[in-house]
Amino acid sequence: MTRDDAFAQFLLRMGDNTLILGHRVSEWCGHAPVLEEDIALANTALDLIGQTQMWLGLAGEVQGEGKSADDLAFLRDAWDFRNVLLCEVPNGDFGRTLMRQFLFDAWHSIQLGRLMKSSDERVAAIAEKASKEVAYHLERSADTVVGLGDGTEESHRRMQEALDYLWPYVGEMFQSDEADAEMVKAGIAPDPASLREEYDALISRILSDATLTIPDSSFAHKGGRTGAMHTEHLGHLLTQMQWLQRAYPGAKW
Amino acid sequence: MSQVTTQPSTDQIWEWLDAVPDPEIPVISVVDLGIVRGVEWQGETLVVSVTPTYSGCPATSIISLDIETALRSKGIEYLKIETQISPAWTTDWLSEKGRAKLEEYGIAPPQPAGGPEKCPRCGSKNLTKVSQFGSTPCKAHWRCQDCLEPFDYFKCI
Incomplete structure (x- = not known):
């Protein structure tokens, strides 16, 4: 694997995470329990899609095949996506959506903090921009997880169920492969595994405030960030997200 | 015959830009908002650097279009609008005038x-x-x- 192949892979991973999660979160638009939450979810989705344009734009540049961020978002099929499985699991109820957001935001904020020191100044610039937004996402999702976890009997039960359901998807964010090793060597990105300690400390503190129990299992579903095996849900998501470009190839707004 | 071209000064350009309203909060200008990061003549071409407030802000492309429209109406022929993402936009860049207008609004x-x-x-x-x-x-x-x-x-x- 060449340096550029590894770099493009890394950028697809960053951009596909924000794209797929951004799309998932946008599915709430018009459906959230109260107007303020609807607006908050739509704004979070918007930030993530905005970040996607920067990551996938750079991915296209590094690939050097003349592909734009839009080409990469709309003209690839499931097996070419490199997002972690956590981002593609269905929304479930409001509690599960916010728990997924929290588990991702915590990783995202730590990752972007490291990427701000990247040896590649384009990566550092995107990370600097995105980290301001993600700090805000994390503040909100953490607050909501605590509010609902340490809330009523019903909300507590649902949040614990959400955590139990999503926990097996957490481990994939910290897995490393050949492309990651290449990124570490080039000083472009950290080894994913090196984020785990900080992540565990952060989520343990919040989940403990939320009176929730982290499942005692280290089993991790994987295959998303390598593209080896996505869940069945990604294909369904793409049929909706890519519908227009599939039905009318090359259509412009 | 020598052709006389008069390029407006960058101070003049800043003044014109200060009359371009932010599309979502029209009481303040794009200059008040602190998103115009640079105005520079590169030969015959005027280069304006603009930084997005939020990376997903849907107003970003409208802002570039509004800036372009405003400067074209002042007779600027060769214009390049560059997006600059670093240093990242901060609310510290809001002007005092802009802050006062926000509050009034x-x-x-x-x-x-x-x-x-x-x-x-x-x-x-x-x-x-x-x-x-x-x-x-x-x-x-x-x-x-x-x-x-x-x-x-x-x-x-």
Whole structure:
């Protein structure tokens, strides 16, 4: 694997995470329990899609095949996506959506903090921009997880169920492969595994405030960030997200 | 015959840009908002650097278009608008004039403490946060506990 192949892979991973999660979160638009939450979810989705344009734009540049961020978002099929499985699991109820957001935001904020020191100044610039937004996402999702976890009997039960359901998807964010090793060597990105300690400390503190129990299992579903095996849900998501470009190839707004 | 071309000064350009309203908060200009980061002549071409407030802000492309339209109407022929993402935009770049206009309009200006200083309507400090997000990515939703009026707070980032 060449340096550029590894770099493009890394950028697809960053951009596909924000794209797929951004799309998932946008599915709430018009459906959230109260107007303020609807607006908050739509704004979070918007930030993530905005970040996607920067990551996938750079991915296209590094690939050097003349592909734009839009080409990469709309003209690839499931097996070419490199997002972690956590981002593609269905929304479930409001509690599960916010728990997924929290588990991702915590990783995202730590990752972007490291990427701000990247040896590649384009990566550092995107990370600097995105980290301001993600700090805000994390503040909100953490607050909501605590509010609902340490809330009523019903909300507590649902949040614990959400955590139990999503926990097996957490481990994939910290897995490393050949492309990651290449990124570490080039000083472009950290080894994913090196984020785990900080992540565990952060989520343990919040989940403990939320009176929730982290499942005692280290089993991790994987295959998303390598593209080896996505869940069945990604294909369904793409049929909706890519519908227009599939039905009318090359259509412009 | 020598051709005389008069290039407007960059000060003049800044002044023109200060008349271009932000599309979502039209009481302040794009210059007040602090998103115009540079104005420079490169030969015959005027280069304007613009930084997005939020990476997903849907107003970004409209802002570039508004800037282009304004400068073209002043006779600028060769124009390049560059997007600059680093250093990342911060609310510290809002002008004093912009902050005052925001407050007058009913939007509490950003504060380093992380919340509005006072109700933009009645001046009360008895405030409560309704939601961390508001009508646009750059704002949060607050309410005054005295006059009971809901209002937007320009988030500090």
